[in-house]
Amino acid sequence: MLEKDLGSAADSQLLEAARTGNEEAFVTLFHRWNAPLYRFALHMTGSPSFAEEITQEVFMALLEDRHRYSSAAGKLAPYLFGIARNLARQKWRTRSFEPLDETESLAADPQLHDPGERLLRADEIGMVQRAVLALPPLYREVVALCDLCELSYEEAAQRIGCPVGTVRSRLHRAHSLLQKKLTRDKGDDSFACEEGYLI
Amino acid sequence: MSCRIVQKKIEAGVHLSILAGDDAMSRHLDECVECSAYIEARRLLLQRLQWLANAERQARPEFEQKVLERYRARFGKPVNTDFALEPRPSAWKRLPAWVTVAASLALLILINTTFQEPNSSPRVSVVPEAAAPSGASTIQKVESPLDLNPIARAQRARRAKHHVQAAETSATMERRAQPLRQSDNERAGIETFRPLVYCDNVTCNGPMQVVQVKIGRGGEVPPLKAELLVGMDGVARAIRVVN
Numbered sequence: 001m002l003e004k005d006l007g008s009a010a011d012s013q014l015l016e017a018a019r020t021g022n023e024e025a026f027v028t029l030f031h032r033w034n035a036p037l038y039r040f041a042l043h044m045t046g047s048p049s050f051a052e053e054i055t056q057e058v059f060m061a062l063l064e065d066r067h068r069y070s071s072a073a074g075k076l077a078p079y080l081f082g083i084a085r086n087l088a089r090q091k092w093r094t095r096s097f098e099p100l101d102e103t104e105s106l107a108a109d110p111q112l113h114d115p116g117e118r119l120l121r122a123d124e125i126g127m128v129q130r131a132v133l134a135l136p137p138l139y140r141e142v143v144a145l146c147d148l149c150e151l152s153y154e155e156a157a158q159r160i161g162c163p164v165g166t167v168r169s170r171l172h173r174a175h176s177l178l179q180k181k182l183t184r185d186k187g188d189d190s191f192a193c194e195e196g197y198l199i
Numbered sequence: 200m201s202c203r204i205v206q207k208k209i210e211a212g213v214h215l216s217i218l219a220g221d222d223a224m225s226r227h228l229d230e231c232v233e234c235s236a237y238i239e240a241r242r243l244l245l246q247r248l249q250w251l252a253n254a255e256r257q258a259r260p261e262f263e264q265k266v267l268e269r270y271r272a273r274f275g276k277p278v279n280t281d282f283a284l285e286p287r288p289s290a291w292k293r294l295p296a297w298v299t300v301a302a303s304l305a306l307l308i309l310i311n312t313t314f315q316e317p318n319s320s321p322r323v324s325v326v327p328e329a330a331a332p333s334g335a336s337t338i339q340k341v342e343s344p345l346d347l348n349p350i351a352r353a354q355r356a357r358r359a360k361h362h363v364q365a366a367e368t369s370a371t372m373e374r375r376a377q378p379l380r381q382s383d384n385e386r387a388g389i390e391t392f393r394p395l396v397y398c399d400n401v402t403c404n405g406p407m408q409v410v411q412v413k414i415g416r417g418g419e420v421p422p423l424k425a426e427l428l429v430g431m432d433g434v435a436r437a438i439r440v441v442n
Contacts, residue, residue: 021274023267030266038258043251052258056266063273125254128247147248179244 011076019063030059033077036149037084043144044088046133054087081145081159089137131181139174146171201227205234392428392437405431411441 006014006028014032017025037058042051061083062069069079132143145156146167153171157164205227228235408429413422428437 018270023270023274026270027267030263034258034263048258052262055258056262056269059266060269060273063270121250124247125250128251132248132251143248147245148252150252175241175244178248179240182244182247183240 015062015069015076026059026063029062033059033080037080039149040081040141040144041084041088043132043148044085044137044140045091046129047091050088050091054084054091057087058083075158077159078161082161085137085141085160092137127182128178131178134181135174135177139170139177142167142170143174143178202231202234205231206237392426392439394437395435407431407436410435 006024009017009025009028011029011032014025014029018029034055037055038051041054042048045051045054058080062080069076132140132148135143141160142156145151145159146153151159153164153167157167160167205224208224228238408431410427410429412425412427414425415422424441426439426441427435429435
């Protein structure tokens with residue numbers, strides 16, 4: 001039955017099948033959660049290689065930790081993002097920052113034809129990314145989920161495993177910090193250190 | 200509406216589009232420069248974050264294959280080695296080095312033991328043709344044992360060449376003496392040589408000598424006269440009784 005309805009199967013069903021060696025179930029689960037996890041890890045670490053590594057480790061951890069997650073404990077998403085968040089914190093300690101490629105960054109906006117505008121846009125994107133990465137993890141993850149992964153507050157709360165109100169307040173605080181950072185000095189990275197926000 | 204209420208709403212996470220639809224809020228923003236700037240700055244921040252969200256990169260195309268290979272390795276399934284896997288060493292290469300060396304030595308010893316000459320005694324036999332009256336010249340078949348030692352092989356080749364030359368000389372002499380010998384044999388009633396077999400399937404070549412012997416039979420019985428066909432190594436190959 002599972003083979004026929006892999007696309008519509010629940011995460012817990014897919015995970016159980018994947019744990020018994022069903023590769024199709026694993027592939028379905030991977031396609032379902034790969035992109036969100038990668039985006040989240042990328043915005044949490046700022047490093048594509050770290051993001052890939054974290055995403056990979058999350059899926060391997062799913063297979064290894066067969067005694068830790070069960071469908072009775074809740075949905076799979078908070079568990080996945082919880083692992084990704086912990087791994088991202090570990091990786092973040094190494095501080096390997098890889099700025100986004102300008103050409104790739106601007107490829108998504110076809111309205112920009114002027115090279116000067118493109119350059120300015122790329123500069124601003126890099127600045128925002130640095131500001132996001134300078135946020136404390138608690139605030140960075142809500143920005144990553146709500147603003148960058150474009151999830152609703154409810155979805156973000158589910159994935160983080162906290163109340164919706166907490167997400168709202170953290171997001172507001174994160175926006176204030178970002179705004180302060182971006183308006184204070186565009187080239188000055190010392191804001192986070194002054195505020196004591198870095199880990 | 201006061202500035203404090205506007206900030207409270209924004210802190211509570213109310214979306215800017217909702218705030219913009221609020222008439223009281225709109226009126227306040229038209230009048231209050233600070234709140235208007237505050238809202239504008241927040242809108243600009245969200246726009247920049249949107250740019251960053253749109254600028255996201257995807258994982259590399261081979262990333263999925265990499266994860267799948269780890270999955271397959273976890274469950275012992277065959278893995279596609281075309282991507283990012285080092286070639287697996289052959290079973291022979293995975294053996295410890297000492298096993299390889301020991302196996303080679305054992306094989307070498309086995310070959311030496313199998314093909315080595317057991318002793319210096321000739322492993323030769325006289326082929327049936329040796330019984331012909333022509334004597335040594337009829338011996339034709341020669342089989343040399345396998346010799347792995349190149350020095351011994353060279354010595355053996357030299358000896359064989361010498362033996363062949365000697366055999367040719369002897370054969371010529373025997374052919375010349377053959378008519379006389381046959382007639383002598385017929386007159387004296389001498390029987391033909393009987394081969395003395397020391398070992399099957401192996402013969403020797405080279406010249407032979409005829410040695411006359413007397414074999415005592417004890418008592419008053421006269422000794423038996425016989426002729427031995429003796430090889431160059433001193434080993435008798437054939438015998439015939441001379442009455």
